Amino acid sequence: MLHYGDACAMKDALSRQRYGMALVVGGAALLLAWLTGDALWLLAAVTLIHLVAGRVPGLVAIGLSAVALAFFLLVSSWQIAEEGQAYVRLATFLAAALLITLFLRDRQGAAPQHRAEHETRLIVESMPGLGWSTDPKGEFRYLNPAVFDYTGRRCEPGQPLSFGGREVLHPEEADRVIEAWVHCLRTGEAYQSEHRLRRHDGVYRWFRAAARPCRDSSGRITGWYGVTLDIDDQKQAEERYRAEHDARLIVESLPSLGWSASPKGRFRYLNPGVFDYLGLSREEIVRTDRFDWMHPDDVERMRESFQRCLKDSVPYEAEVRLRRRDGVYRWCRVVAQPSRDGDGRIIGWYGVTIDIDDQKQAEEALRKSEQQLRLLIDTIPALVWCARPSGDPFYLNKRLLDYAGMSPEEAPQARSKLIHPDDVPLLLRTWAQSVKTGQTFVIVYRLRRADGTYRWHEGRAEPWYDQAGRLVQWYGVNVDIDERLTAEQALRATQAQFQRATQIASLAELSASIAHEVNQPLAAVVTNSHACQRWLAAEPPNLQRARLTTERIIRDANGAAQVVSRIRALFNRAGPIRAPVDLHEVIAEACRLMMDEIVSKNVEIETVLEPDLPAAVADRVQIQQVLVNLIRNGIEAMESTAERPRSLILRSRRDGAGKVLVEVRDRGSGVEDTERIFEPFVTTKAQGMGMGLAICRSIIEAHEGRLWATKIDPVGTAFLFTLPVEPVETA
């Protein structure tokens, strides 16, 4: 009956008292039927028996009573009461017999069957699991008390039985479980599933559910019977085991040295990495002093830190050189953590030792290279700096700081103070331009040294772009070019002086040789004159000798005259070397030669040069001499003018008549007669021979050009000269 009655067990148990009552009432009704012979009582008895005995005997009883009733009705209609009563009694007898048979049979089978059912019920209700059954559709028919205990639900009469449905399932598995159950219901396969169910207190525990269908003789499923067992503890144990297993695997396969030690520091566990690294067996490691494998230089330090760590019971961390199996000492980092029990006492140490030698070496190499670089940057004979894309400097090398005599903190603010006030606008302009456009920054400016002197520097900066093309920062370098610049200036000055000196020297030589040439005959003339005087004064006068000396006087005087004319002829004949000359170059050279005077006399030179000026045919040196002369005249003319700016304009252009024209215009006091100044020995200067302009004019005229002067309104004088240009060659 196990496979059948479980679902109705509850109902049966509830109607058990009714069952007994029915038997008593049914029996009483039968007795009355027997005594009265009334069929109605029989009918009542049969109904009662039906209620008690169930369907099959009930049908029999109904059949019997129907027959009895039929007879009774028949007989009563036939007015045969006696016979009718007899039939009723017979039927009653038969029914009673049946009832007794049933009762006996029920008694006979019910005793062991009831015990078995009771046992089964006990098993089902007290088993350590959730028992249940459903109809073929899956509607619960029975749930054992453990289900209610676990879920905390109650069996409400009139409500369908339920586990709690989806609600009790863990959300992660609900779909899977329901799907599996529906699948089994459809196919009839045995149901099996592991899932979590929610306990009444909200805790989910793991369960394994298994159910099988029950089929009738025709193979149709009559219901499902299942049990759901709590496997949570087992599951957790498995979980723990797996975790421990994993941990062990991790520790053992760790590519470093894992170990544990007693509170005193004795090794308890060593992972294979330790043996492999040190090349020692477990026994050897335990036997020997741990400091034996350390680098001798580290032992003292390690011993100390080790003792301190044991004493203070704090996490341990150290770097030490360990001797590897091949005898090489390598840097390792040792990290250990104490493990404590509930009372806070240390129950062991767990540590790991990692080979960091490669990393250490890389770090060392990096540090060295960085140091090298820093040293390089700090010792390089240049001032190095870096600036943000915005242009603010954020790094200055040591040399720069030393040069400026300031600390790294005050440097960025003090930058503007370092630059010579005259150079600040130019620098700011150039730098702003570079920052805006990202172009290379180049400037020559003066930087103040710690002692307060300004020195010329050449500053350069290049931007650095990242891969995305963004300007990351500026790298700049300043080189002290003060000495070079000073040397260059000195050289230029020397050159100019030398040039002038050679000019003076050649002039002196020339004058000396002219003087000699002229003096010789003059000396002879003078001496002969004296002799002649003597001869004439003698008593008597020696006329013959006097005549001789006079002849000599005439001869030598003529000789002197010839010398002079020869010199003049020499000057006239010595035609200049004619070659195409770029006048702009000559102007630039002349300005360079006069630079010292231009600067010292505070004169501003302005050049207005016509582009593509044709080359002049001239002797470059002579034209240069003319220009130098005119520039010098201009400068000297402005020497006394303090109220006006001293400016000298050099202009070049075509004169419109196939010649080129050069103009030197000063803002000096001006000249009275613009023609007389070209005459020899005419000068407006306190010191001067008055030959300069005369020579200039003769040079220009020798070039088939013209040199003249004009007054400028309101002040100043312009000297202009023209020179022929190179004739255009026709092939």
Added chain:
Amino acid sequence: MTGPDHIVFVIDDDHRIREAVSELLASLGMNAIAFGAAAQYVGFERPDLPACLVLDIELPDINGLEFQKQLADSHHPPIVFITGHGDIPSSVRAIKRGAVDFLTKPFSEQQLLDAIHAAIDQDRRCRGERAELDVLRERLAGLTPREREVLPLVVSGLLNKQAATALGISEVTLQIHRSKIMHKMAAASLADLVRIAEKLEIPVTHSRRAGAP
């Protein structure tokens, strides 16, 4: 005139100057010989007369100053330089080396004559001194070796006794030597002898005071 009592040498590469100077000197009745180059002058057999050398600085074969330096070793007439363009360093150098004057052409008659006369006078004086010294040298050469040993001791002012001791001879012998020396050297007195010894540069080797060198 009983022959020239002096001579003026003129060295100048310019013949006009040579002619003019010679003519001027001739008009003054002076005796002049002119040369175009220094080498000609060196090769010339100079007469034994007080002389003067009028020397141009710029000579074709040698610079006048250099030539002066070469002449410095021998007895040569005083030099009067003449130059076309004299500079201060050259003139200083010339005067330092004993030139009488340094004239820049064209020079005046008076300048030249003054210089020439001064030079000739200087030469004449030098020549006289040289002649006197020659006589004294000749006399010195006439002394015997012993007398030449005695002379320095005597002119040093030693007493006869001291001198005799120094030479390891008797005082009498020394006195004989001394009187012979006085005679041979034609000295009128001891003071005269000392003066002569000074001219001849005989060193004073002894001192009368004992112990001193």
